[in-house]
Amino acid sequence: MTEPVHTGGCVCGAVRFAATGTPARVTICHCLWCQRRTGTAFGTEVVFDDAQVAMASPELAHYRHVSDESGRWLEVAFCRRCGTNLGFTLEARPGIRTLPAGAFDDSSWIRSDALKIRHVYLRSRRDWSELSPAVEQYEQHFNPQ
Numbered sequence: 578m579t580e581p582v583h584t585g586g587c588v589c590g591a592v593r594f595a596a597t598g599t600p601a602r603v604t605i606c607h608c609l610w611c612q613r614r615t616g617t618a619f620g621t622e623v624v625f626d627d628a629q630v631a632m633a634s635p636e637l638a639h640y641r642h643v644s645d646e647s648g649r650w651l652e653v654a655f656c657r658r659c660g661t662n663l664g665f666t667l668e669a670r671p672g673i674r675t676l677p678a679g680a681f682d683d684s685s686w687i688r689s690d691a692l693k694i695r696h697v698y699l700r701s702r703r704d705w706s707e708l709s710p711a712v713e714q715y716e717q718h719f720n721p722q
């Protein structure tokens with residue numbers, strides 16, 4: 578059986594990625610950091626192993642943020658030309674890489690009946706963002722460390 582390959586990229590097209598296989602999970606994060614970095618109510622991160630994701634472009638840029646809560650870093654990736662969010666890696670979970678659900682060319686495969694999807698950090702959820710009852714919900718992280 579061939580593994581599915583899901584492609585995506587930034588708005589301007591300078592950065593493209595391909596993710597092979599099924600992600601471990603999808604995390605919809607309502608923390609204040611995700612609200613700020615995305616400019617919306619939450620970040621929707623599809624979580625892959627590093628080895629599943631191919632992404633290379635001279636326009637790919639990174640910014641390392643140190644959490645004032647955990648003291649650990651998260652490194653966001655973005656297109657330096659158009660600024661599109663391209664997911665992140667994090668010190669707390671070595672070897673994984675997230676890709677934002679909205680950056681896939683076709684995200685119809687990201688469904689709550691097919692993948693493990695969790696809402697996390699609901700303690701800072703905006704009251705104008707509705708939650709699907711089909712998705713697990715956690716006040717903080719599902720696996721606090």
Ligand SMILES: [Zn+2]
Pocket residue numbers: 587588589590591592656657658659660661
């Ligand atoms: Zn771009």
Ligand SMILES: [Zn+2]
Pocket residue numbers: 606607608609610611612620698
């Ligand atoms: Zn977050």
